[in-house]
Amino acid sequence: MLDIAIIGSGPAGLSAAINGVIRNKEVKVFGTDPEKSSYLRKAEKIDNYLGMPGISGEEMIRKFVEHAKEMGVQFHSGRVIQIFQMDDYFTLNVENEFIDAKTIILANGIVNEKAIEGETEFLGRGVSYCATCDGPLYRGKTAVLVGDSEAAEEDVNYLAEVCEKVYYVPLHKKTEKVDSRVEVIHDKPVAIEGEETVKTLKLKDNEELNVNGVFIIKDTVPTTQLLQGIEIVDKAIKVNQYMETNLKGVYAAGDCTGRPFQVAKAVGQGTTAALQAVSYLHKNS
Amino acid sequence: MLDIAIIGSGPAGLSAAINGVIRNKEVKVFGTDPEKSSYLRKAEKIDNYLGMPGISGEEMIRKFVEHAKEMGVQFHSGRVIQIFQMDDYFTLNVENEFIDAKTIILANGIVNEKAIEGETEFLGRGVSYCATCDGPLYRGKTAVLVGDSEAAEEDVNYLAEVCEKVYYVPLHKKTEKVDSRVEVIHDKPVAIEGEETVKTLKLKDNEELNVNGVFIIKDTVPTTQLLQGIEIVDKAIKVNQYMETNLKGVYAAGDCTGRPFQVAKAVGQGTTAALQAVSYLHKNS
Numbered sequence: 001m002l003d004i005a006i007i008g009s010g011p012a013g014l015s016a017a018i019n020g021v022i023r024n025k026e027v028k029v030f031g032t033d034p035e036k037s038s039y040l041r042k043a044e045k046i047d048n049y050l051g052m053p054g055i056s057g058e059e060m061i062r063k064f065v066e067h068a069k070e071m072g073v074q075f076h077s078g079r080v081i082q083i084f085q086m087d088d089y090f091t092l093n094v095e096n097e098f099i100d101a102k103t104i105i106l107a108n109g110i111v112n113e114k115a116i117e118g119e120t121e122f123l124g125r126g127v128s129y130c131a132t133c134d135g136p137l138y139r140g141k142t143a144v145l146v147g148d149s150e151a152a153e154e155d156v157n158y159l160a161e162v163c164e165k166v167y168y169v170p171l172h173k174k175t176e177k178v179d180s181r182v183e184v185i186h187d188k189p190v191a192i193e194g195e196e197t198v199k200t201l202k203l204k205d206n207e208e209l210n211v212n213g214v215f216i217i218k219d220t221v222p223t224t225q226l227l228q229g230i231e232i233v234d235k236a237i238k239v240n241q242y243m244e245t246n247l248k249g250v251y252a253a254g255d256c257t258g259r260p261f262q263v264a265k266a267v268g269q270g271t272t273a274a275l276q277a278v279s280y281l282h283k284n285s
Numbered sequence: 286m287l288d289i290a291i292i293g294s295g296p297a298g299l300s301a302a303i304n305g306v307i308r309n310k311e312v313k314v315f316g317t318d319p320e321k322s323s324y325l326r327k328a329e330k331i332d333n334y335l336g337m338p339g340i341s342g343e344e345m346i347r348k349f350v351e352h353a354k355e356m357g358v359q360f361h362s363g364r365v366i367q368i369f370q371m372d373d374y375f376t377l378n379v380e381n382e383f384i385d386a387k388t389i390i391l392a393n394g395i396v397n398e399k400a401i402e403g404e405t406e407f408l409g410r411g412v413s414y415c416a417t418c419d420g421p422l423y424r425g426k427t428a429v430l431v432g433d434s435e436a437a438e439e440d441v442n443y444l445a446e447v448c449e450k451v452y453y454v455p456l457h458k459k460t461e462k463v464d465s466r467v468e469v470i471h472d473k474p475v476a477i478e479g480e481e482t483v484k485t486l487k488l489k490d491n492e493e494l495n496v497n498g499v500f501i502i503k504d505t506v507p508t509t510q511l512l513q514g515i516e517i518v519d520k521a522i523k524v525n526q527y528m529e530t531n532l533k534g535v536y537a538a539g540d541c542t543g544r545p546f547q548v549a550k551a552v553g554q555g556t557t558a559a560l561q562a563v564s565y566l567h568k569n570s
Contacts, residue, residue, distance in 0.1 A: 015335045015549060022333055048307055050300045050552045051337060051348040053355050063336040070338050241524060241542065257526065260560045264300060267335045268553015275545045 001100045002026050004277050005092055007080050007226070008107035009034040011263050012254025014064050015270030016105045016277075017073040023278045028101075029068075030076045030094060031108075032151070032219060034061055039109075040263065049263050060263070079219075081130040083227045085247070088284065096133040102284075103277040106227070106237060106245070106252040107270060110261070111220045116146070118192030119216065120225070126198025127214050129221050131155035134213070138163050143213040144201050146189050148172055152217040156182055159215065167209055169201075185209075223256065234258065243273035249284075251277055286385045287311050289562050290377055292365050292511070293392035294319040296548050297539025299349050300555030301390045301562075302358040308563045313386075314353075315361045315379060316393075317436070317504065319346055324394075325548065334548050345548070364504075366415040368512045370532070373569065381418045387569075388562040391512070391522060391530070391537040392555060395546070396505045401431070403477030404501065405510075411483025412499050414506050416440035419498070425449050428498040429486050431474050433457055437502040441467055444500065452494050454486075470494075508541065519543065528558035534569075536562055 004020045006013045009031030020027035035041070035058075043057030052060065078094040083104060092099045119127055128134035131145065135158055144167040145156045153175065156168045160179040168175070168184045175184055188204040192214050202208045223230060223237060231238040231246040236258030243251045251273035254266035289305045291298045294316030305312035320326070320343075328342030337345065363379040368389060377384045404412055413419035416430065420443055429452040430441045438460065441453045445464040453460070453469045460469055473489040477499055487493045508515055508522060516523040516531040521543030528536045536558035539551035 011335060015333075018335060019333050047356065048300075048304050048556060049336070050296060050303060050555070051334070051345065051352055053352045060336065067336055067338045071332065239526060241526060242544075259527075260557055262553075262556050262560070264556040265553040268547075268550040268556075270335070271333060271547050271549040271553075272545055275547070 001089065001102060002028050003101070003281055004028075004103050004105060004274065005030065005080075005090065005099065005101035006105045006107055007031070007083075008109055008254070008256070009075065010038050010107060010109055010254060010266065011040070011061075011064060012256075012266035012270040012273075013105070013107035014068045014073070015267040016107060016251075016253055016274040017068055017270075018071045019271050019274035020278065021071045021073055023275070025278060025281065028074045028076050028099075030078065030080045030092070032077060034065055037219065046263065049267075079130070079221070080226065081133060081221060082225070085228070088249075090249070093130070093133065095130055103249045103251070103280060104227070105270075105273045105277060106223065106230075106250065106256055107254045107266075107273075108220050108223060108226070109255045111223050111256065115222065116189050116192055116216070118194075118198075119214075122192050122194060122198050122214070123225065125196065126194060126212060127192060127216065129216055129218075129225065131158055131215050131217065134215070135159055135162050138213045140164050141212040142210065143167070143215060144169060144209050144211045145215040145217060146171065146201075147217040149219055150174065150176065151219065153178055155215065155217050167201075167211065169203070239269075241272075242276045243269055244276060249277075249280060286374065286387060287313050288386070288566055289313075289388050289390060289559065290315065290365075290375065290384065290386035291390045291392055292316070292368075293394055293539070293541070294360065295323050295392060295394055295539060295551065296325070296346075296349060297541075297551035297555040297558075298390070298392035299353045299358070300552040301392060301536075301538055301559040302353055302555075303356045304556050304559035305563065306356045306358055308560070310563060310566065313359050313361050313384075315363060315365045315377070317362060319350055322504065331548065334552075364415070364506070365511065366418060366506060367510070370513070373534075375534070378415070378418065380415055388534045388536070388565060389512070390555075390558045390562060391508065391515075391535065391541055392539045392551075392558075393505050393508060393511070394540045396508050396541065400507065401474050401477055401501070403479075404499075407477050407479060407483050407499070408510065410481065411479060411497060412477060412501065414501055414503075414510065416443055416500050416502065419500070420444055420447050423448050423498045426497040427495065428452070428500060429454060429494050429496045430500040430502060431456065431486075432502040434504055435459065435461065436504065438463055440500065440502050452486075452496065454488070524554075526557075527561045528554055529561060534562075534565060
C-alpha cells in the first residue's frame with residue numbers, strides 16, 4: 001500500500017514526490033516521462049523560477065527529474081484510468097493493474113475536459129479509456145480508437161490483435177508504427193450514438209463508423225472521470241490554501257488547480273500538498 | 286508612484302519582485318539585506334526546493350538575491366513602519382520617508398505578534414515603532430528603547446542625542462556600539478502603564494522605569510499595526526488561493542500566510558501574488 005500516489009509527473013508532481021520521500025513516505029509518481037511530455041520542454045527561456053535565471057525549459061525539467069531521482073522517487077509510466085475511493089484508502093486502476101494508496105495528490109496539469117458528445121453518457125457502455133482493461137470485451141467485434149498522441153498507437157495495435165475490425169482516429173498529426181490491419185481515418189470525432197450500448201461514432205467529414213466500442217486514449221483522463229465526486233470550479237480542481245480538495249485524503253497541486261500556470265506556483269503547491277498529505281497520514285495512522 | 290511595494294526580502298518577496306519586474310511594473314522590495322537577515326542562512330542543507338538538491342541555505346539565498354539583482358529588482362533597506370490606505374493607492378511610512386504604491390504584497394515572514402501588555406493601548410500615546418519618526422517628540426524627555434537586534438542600536442544612539450535620558454532594553458544578547466549616554470538594562474519588559482500617555486515601563490527583575498516614551502524597534506512591525514484592517518486567522522494573514530487578502534490591492538505570500546514554512550511554497554506564492562497584483566493593476570489603470 002502506497003502512502004501517497006501522485007498523479008502527474010510535471011513540476012507539481014515531482015515537488016510533491018521529493019517532499020513525500022524526505023518525510024519517509026512510500027511515494028509513487030504516475031505519469032509519462034516528463035522529459036518527453038512536459039509542456040515545459042517547449043519553453044525557450046524561463047526567468048521567473050527563483051534561483052535559476054535564464055534557464056531553458058528542457059534544462060529545467062532535466063534538473064527537476066535528476067533531483068527527484070537523486071532523492072529516490074519511484075516512477076510508474078502507466079496511465080491512471082480511474083481512482084476508486086474505498087473505506088479509508090484509494091485503489092488506482094493503472095491500465096488494469098490495481099494499486100492501493102492511502103492518499104492521492106492530483107497533479108495532472110491542464111486537462112482538456114471537453115468530451116465528445118455522448119462520451120460521458122456511454123462511458124462503460126461502449127466507451128472506454130483503457131484498451132488494456134476493456135479490449136478483451138471486443139473480441140471479434142468492431143472498435144474505434146480516438147487517440148491524441150503516439151502513445152495511443154500501442155493500444156490501437158493491441159486492439160488489432162483482438163478485434164475483428166479496428167479504426168483509428170488520431171487527433172495528432174504524426175502516425176507511425178500502426179498495425180496494417182488498422183484503418184486510419186484523419187477526421188474529427190463529433191458524436192457517439194447508440195441505444196443500450198454504442199452503435200456509431202459520427203465524424204465531421206467522413207461517414208459515420210458503425211462500431212461496438214469507442215476507445216478514447218488521451219494522455220490524461222478528464223479529472224471528473226478519474227475521481228468521482230471531485231469538485232471542479234471554472235475547469236480547475238477546487239482547493240484551499242493547504243491544497244485540500246473537497247475529498248478527504250485527496251490533494252491537488254499545479255496547473256490542475258487553475259491560474260497562474262507557472263512553474264514556481266506548481267512547485268510550491270506540490271510541497272504544500274505533500275506536507276499536508278503527510279500530516280493527514282500521521283493523524284490517521 | 287510604485288506599482289507594487291513588496292514588504293519583506295525573503296524568498297516570497299524576491300519571487301514576487303522578479304515576476305513584477307518581468308511584467309514591466311515599478312517594483313520595490315522593502316526589507317533588510319536577506320543575505321544577512323533571512324532565517325534561510327541558518328539552514329545547513331535544503332533538499333526540497335525542486336531543481337537545487339543539497340544546497341546550503343546561505344548558497345540558496347545568495348542565488349536568490351543574485352537572480353533578483355540580475356532582473357533589476359530595486360531594494361530599499363528602510364523599515365516599513367505603517368501602511369496607510371488612501372483612496373485607490375497606499376502610502377508607506379518608511380522610517381519617516383513617505384512612498385506611494387498602487388498595490389502591496391506582504392511578505393513579512395513570521396511576525397511575533399506578541400505585544401507587551403499596554404503596547405497596543407498606548408501606541409501613538411507614548412509607544413512608537415520608529416525612533417526617526419517620533420524621536421523629536423521626546424526632546425529633553427526620558428525614553429526607553431526595546432530592541433530585538435543590533436539594528437536597534439542606531440536608533441538608541443539617535444535618541445541619546447535628542448532625549449534627556451535614554452534606557453535601552455535589548456532583547457538579544459550582544460550589544461555593541463551603544464552610546465555611553467545610554468543606560469543598558471538586560472531585562473524583560475512586562476507592561477507599559479500610564480494614564481493619558483505612557484508613564485512607566487515595568488520590567489521582570491528590575492524596578493520599573495519612569496519614562497515618557499517607549500520605542501519598540503523590532504525587525505518587523507506586527508502586521509495588524511502595519512496595515513489596519515488586515516484579516517489575521519491563527520496568527521497568519523488570511524489569503525485565498527490567489528494570495529488575495531481581505532483588502533483590495535493587498536496580497537500576501539510566504540511564511541506570513543501560515544504553514545507550511547517552506548521555501549518552495551513561499552516562492553510559489555510570491556509568483557502568484559505578483560501576477561495577481563499585475564492583473565489588478567491592468568484592471569484598474
